[in-house]
Amino acid sequence: MAIGRTHSVSLLGLQGAIVEIEADISSNLPSFVLIGLPDAALGEARDRVRSAATNSGCSLPARKLTVNLSPAALPKHGSGFDLAIALAALGAAGEVSAESIDRVVHLGELGLDGRLRPIAGILPAVVGAARAGFETVMVPTGNEDEAALVPGIRVVGVASLRDAVIWHGGALEPEPVEPILRPQSQSVDDPELDLADVMGNDEAVEAMLVAAAGGHHVFLLGPPGAGKTMLAARLPGLLPSLDAEAALEVSSLRSLAGFPVGGALQSRPPLESPHHTATAAALIGGGSGLIRPGAAARASHGVLFLDEAPEFASSVLDALRQPLESGVISIHRANSVAHFPGSFQLVMAANPCPCGQYGARDQECTCTPHNRRRYLARLSGPLLDRIDIQLQVRRITSAQLRVSADGPRRTTLDARTRVEEARAIAGARLASTPWRLNSQVPGSWLRGPHARLTPEVTASIDRALERGGITMRGYDRVLRVAWTLADLDGTDQPTADHIGRALYFRKAMTA
Amino acid sequence: MAAKDTLGRRGEQLAASYLEGRGYEIVDRNWRCPQGEIDIVARHGSELVFVEVKTRSTVAFGHPLEAITAVKLARLRRLAAAWCEAHPGRHDAVRIDGIAVLAPRGGPVEIEHLERVF
Numbered sequence: 001m002a003i004g005r006t007h008s009v010s011l012l013g014l015q016g017a018i019v020e021i022e023a024d025i026s027s028n029l030p031s032f033v034l035i036g037l038p039d040a041a042l043g044e045a046r047d048r049v050r051s052a053a054t055n056s057g058c059s060l061p062a063r064k065l066t067v068n069l070s071p072a073a074l075p076k077h078g079s080g081f082d083l084a085i086a087l088a089a090l091g092a093a094g095e096v097s098a099e100s101i102d103r104v105v106h107l108g109e110l111g112l113d114g115r116l117r118p119i120a121g122i123l124p125a126v127v128g129a130a131r132a133g134f135e136t137v138m139v140p141t142g143n144e145d146e147a148a149l150v151p152g153i154r155v156v157g158v159a160s161l162r163d164a165v166i167w168h169g170g171a172l173e174p175e176p177v178e179p180i181l182r183p184q185s186q187s188v189d190d191p192e193l194d195l196a197d198v199m200g201n202d203e204a205v206e207a208m209l210v211a212a213a214g215g216h217h218v219f220l221l222g223p224p225g226a227g228k229t230m231l232a233a234r235l236p237g238l239l240p241s242l243d244a245e246a247a248l249e250v251s252s253l254r255s256l257a258g259f260p261v262g263g264a265l266q267s268r269p270p271l272e273s274p275h276h277t278a279t280a281a282a283l284i285g286g287g288s289g290l291i292r293p294g295a296a297a298r299a300s301h302g303v304l305f306l307d308e309a310p311e312f313a314s315s316v317l318d319a320l321r322q323p324l325e326s327g328v329i330s331i332h333r334a335n336s337v338a339h340f341p342g343s344f345q346l347v348m349a350a351n352p353c354p355c356g357q358y359g360a361r362d363q364e365c366t367c368t369p370h371n372r373r374r375y376l377a378r379l380s381g382p383l384l385d386r387i388d389i390q391l392q393v394r395r396i397t398s399a400q401l402r403v404s405a406d407g408p409r410r411t412t413l414d415a416r417t418r419v420e421e422a423r424a425i426a427g428a429r430l431a432s433t434p435w436r437l438n439s440q441v442p443g444s445w446l447r448g449p450h451a452r453l454t455p456e457v458t459a460s461i462d463r464a465l466e467r468g469g470i471t472m473r474g475y476d477r478v479l480r481v482a483w484t485l486a487d488l489d490g491t492d493q494p495t496a497d498h499i500g501r502a503l504y505f506r507k508a509m510t511a
Numbered sequence: 512m513a514a515k516d517t518l519g520r521r522g523e524q525l526a527a528s529y530l531e532g533r534g535y536e537i538v539d540r541n542w543r544c545p546q547g548e549i550d551i552v553a554r555h556g557s558e559l560v561f562v563e564v565k566t567r568s569t570v571a572f573g574h575p576l577e578a579i580t581a582v583k584l585a586r587l588r589r590l591a592a593a594w595c596e597a598h599p600g601r602h603d604a605v606r607i608d609g610i611a612v613l614a615p616r617g618g619p620v621e622i623e624h625l626e627r628v629f
Contacts, residue, residue: 027625027626028625028627029576029577029579029584029609029625029628030574030576030577062576062611062623063572063576063625414526457568
């Protein structure tokens with residue numbers, strides 16, 4: 001008899017692949033066959049579509065209906081294909097214009113009454129449709145504002161299957177229904193914490209500024225109550241606002257994770273602070289069937305804060321090594337590989353020992369040396385190797401509190417301006433390279449002809465290298481941080497003073 | 512006779528005349544054996560056709576064709592074999608069809624014929 005054809009989007013990670021949905025009505029006893037590797041939720045689309053169509057006043061014909069989701073070898077998940085399946089079937093039955101549905105990408109889950117329910121991951125799906133060259137996408141009313149954030153594609157919001165059929169030229173009377181909306185999100189950008197709240201600890205504040213300017217990963221070591229968490233929570237505020245592409249990516253990840261996105265892209269860098277009982281799947285992403293992004297992916301373009309880092313399972317921490325290296329999180333399954341962005345800035349905080357008091361000036365540590373060594377040994381060497389700034393944070397004394405309360409303190413807004421200026425300088429210097437931030441520059445380039453420093457400037461680290469005080473890798477890290485310090489000060493090259501301060505920023509583990 | 516049986520009889524009669532009008536030769540009707548009943552056996556060209564007829568006055572409880580379930584089809588398949596056994600001769604090609612008769616009270620009758628449903 002007839003064939004109806006339309007399109008929808010299947011998400012694998014953040015990548016949207018266009019799925020062609022064909023419906024064929026053949027002369028046989030009524031049945032509904034759905035093929036093309038649907039998962040359980042998608043398999044149940046059969047019953048949702050049949051009921052929704054009947055309750056929308058356009059029953060499916062009492063014939064054998066075969067719906068194929070192509071490419072047939074790509075596994076498909078979730079209920080977002082309902083609208084496309086219903087329209088393909090109605091197209092095959094001649095109830096709607098076949099040409100009209102063929103030009104449009106359809107997304108949305110159907111309720112039994114024919115109303116459309118909003119789905120998660122609409123933002124990356126619409127981006128996928130726009131990239132594939134489609135001009136129009138039809139989404140549930142509840143997702144309309146989110147879909148409209150994608151430039152270059154026309155978004156049609158419909159409240160029910162009946163509205164969709166009418167839009168595609170079906171001969172039905174409009175029947176206004178109450179659209180199903182998502183619960184309203186609170187403000188997308190959480191109020192940011194101000195750097196001025198941090199008392200004392202000037203060098204730690206300085207270290208956060210350097211971390212923000214150069215994109216360096218940070219490790220904070222210190223006793224409980226030293227303000228590690230407070231410092232880490234203020235790092236996202238120091239980062240510049242996201243550019244359009246990064247904002248789309250961050251909002252897409254939120255959408256995919258099932259969080260409401262609302263009518264505006266998230267413009268501020270996200271902060272994710274998973275609890276230390278998190279599993280590898282919770283941190284980098286996973287799940288059977290539908291692969292969901294983990295905390296590290298959601299922290300992309302922002303900050304991933306691991307408080308009490310040694311309490312994390314070491315296998316979980318080491319799962320971060322690949323994204324730290326490549327900026328991409330790849331999750332492998334038997335039949336697919338999902339990629340998520342993973343260019344987050346890592347901040348780890350730890351106590352120096354299980355009791356937490358080691359190195360504190362005011363209290364005695366009760367741990368044995370063996371326990372102490374084992375505690376921090378849980379952080380693997382390769383992981384710490386990737387962290388440029390390792391800083392010891394001390395508890396503030398009452399004298400420092402007095403001094404700090406009097407003097408002017410740096411606010412987040414001032415600090416962010418300085419970070420933006422420093423990043424602009426670094427960006428101009430690295431314009432001819434593939435890197436944008438000092439933390440991304442490999443050591444060979446820093447020691448090479450483009451950026452080589454005079455022996456007088458590097459004398460202190462040359463000597464440390466000779467004595468075995470730092471390794472070659474540590475040497476490169478000091479150079480990287482020194483460049484960021486120079487950018488912050490507005491000098492063209494690091495001076496011996498910058499090198500000295502950079503050396504200070506990596507002494508936590510040796511203290 | 513209950514109302515539903517009267518409706519069923521009427522539907523079968525309508526289906527039979529529909530088939531005759533399309534050039535089918537009715538061979539047998541309401542053939543019974545211990546396993547059940549075949550509504551219509553007809554000959555169409557060289558093919559022997561076993562027809563299951565379903566009649567409804569409304570679609571409120573589903574379309575008549577939806578009432579032909581997999582279990583019913585399997586029984587029809589066994590019945591067809593039993594009929595062939597009971598009627599020796601050459602039965603080259605056998606097929607099973609379904610006919611839906613929608614006969615609303617006081618309205619026009621609709622007949623839908625599906626070939627080779629099994």
